[in-house]
Amino acid sequence: EVQLVESGGGLVQPGGSLRLSCAASGFTFSDHYMDWVRQAPGKGLEWVGRTRNKANSYTTEYAASVKGRFTISRDDSKNSLYLQMNSLKTEDTAVYYCARVERLQYYFDYWGQGTLVTVSS
Amino acid sequence: DIQMTQSPSTLSASVGDRVTITCRASQSISSWLAWYQQKPGKAPKLLIYKASSLESGVPSRFSGSGSGTEFTLTISSLQPDDFATYYCQQYNSYPLTFGQGTKVEIK
Numbered sequence: 001e002v003q004l005v006e007s008g009g010g011l012v013q014p015g016g017s018l019r020l021s022c023a024a025s026g027f028t029f030s031d032h033y034m035d036w037v038r039q040a041p042g043k044g045l046e047w048v049g050r051t052r053n054k055a056n057s058y059t060t061e062y063a064a065s066v067k068g069r070f071t072i073s074r075d076d077s078k079n080s081l082y083l084q085m086n087s088l089k090t091e092d093t094a095v096y097y098c099a100r101v102e103r104l105q106y107y108f109d110y111w112g113q114g115t116l117v118t119v120s121s
Numbered sequence: 122d123i124q125m126t127q128s129p130s131t132l133s134a135s136v137g138d139r140v141t142i143t144c145r146a147s148q149s150i151s152s153w154l155a156w157y158q159q160k161p162g163k164a165p166k167l168l169i170y171k172a173s174s175l176e177s178g179v180p181s182r183f184s185g186s187g188s189g190t191e192f193t194l195t196i197s198s199l200q201p202d203d204f205a206t207y208y209c210q211q212y213n214s215y216p217l218t219f220g221q222g223t224k225v226e227i228k
Contacts, residue, residue, distance in 0.1 A: 035217075044219055044222045045157075045210070045219040045222075046219070047217040047219070050217075061215050061216075063216050064216065102170070105153075105170060105212075107155040107167065107170045107171075107210070107212050108157070108167060108210075110167075111165055111166070112164060113164055114164055
C-alpha cells in the first residue's frame, strides 16, 4: 500500500525557516518524481514544485511564488522527500501535501495527508 | 502560465442527479488533464487522468471528456459520498496549475 506521511509543520514567524519531510512507503520511491502542493486555509490547490528522479538527475521545478526561497530535495536511501522553506511570508500559510507523480503520465496519483504551516508573528 | 477556469464554482444538486463540471484551459493542453475530489480536512483523491481515463477503484458513475481547452467531469447519478469539492489540473507544462474548484453541495 502506497503511503506518504508529511511532518515538520508548525508555527513560524515571518522571515523564518522550516523544513518539511515526507516519508514514503509501499512503492519504489527512487523511480518516481515527487511534488509538493499547498492549500491555504479555505482556498484552492497550488503547486509548489517538483523533484525528478535519479534517472533525470534530480532536477527541480518551482512555482514562481516560491522560487529562490524554497528548495525541494530527496534522499532515496531513506525514501524521503523534503521541502526547505526560507524567508517565509504570511502568505505561505497553508497545508502542505507531498504527492507522488505517476511514472509515465505525470499526474498526481497518491497524496499524503498534509502538514499545516502557519506563518505569523 | 496556463490558467484553468472551472464552472460553476458551486453547484447544488440532489442524490440521483446528473452533474457536469466544466474546466477551460487558457491554451491547449492536449489531453493532459486530471480531476481530483477533495473532502473537508482530507487530501485530494485522483478520479480521472488524461482527460477521460478512470483511475482504478473509482466508481464508473464518474467520467471525463474533452481535449484541447475544454473539458468536463460528469457524475451520472450523484451519490451521498460525492458531495465534495472537485479540481481540474493541467500537467501539460510548468507551472502545473489547478482550477479554482467546484463545490458540490446538497440541494
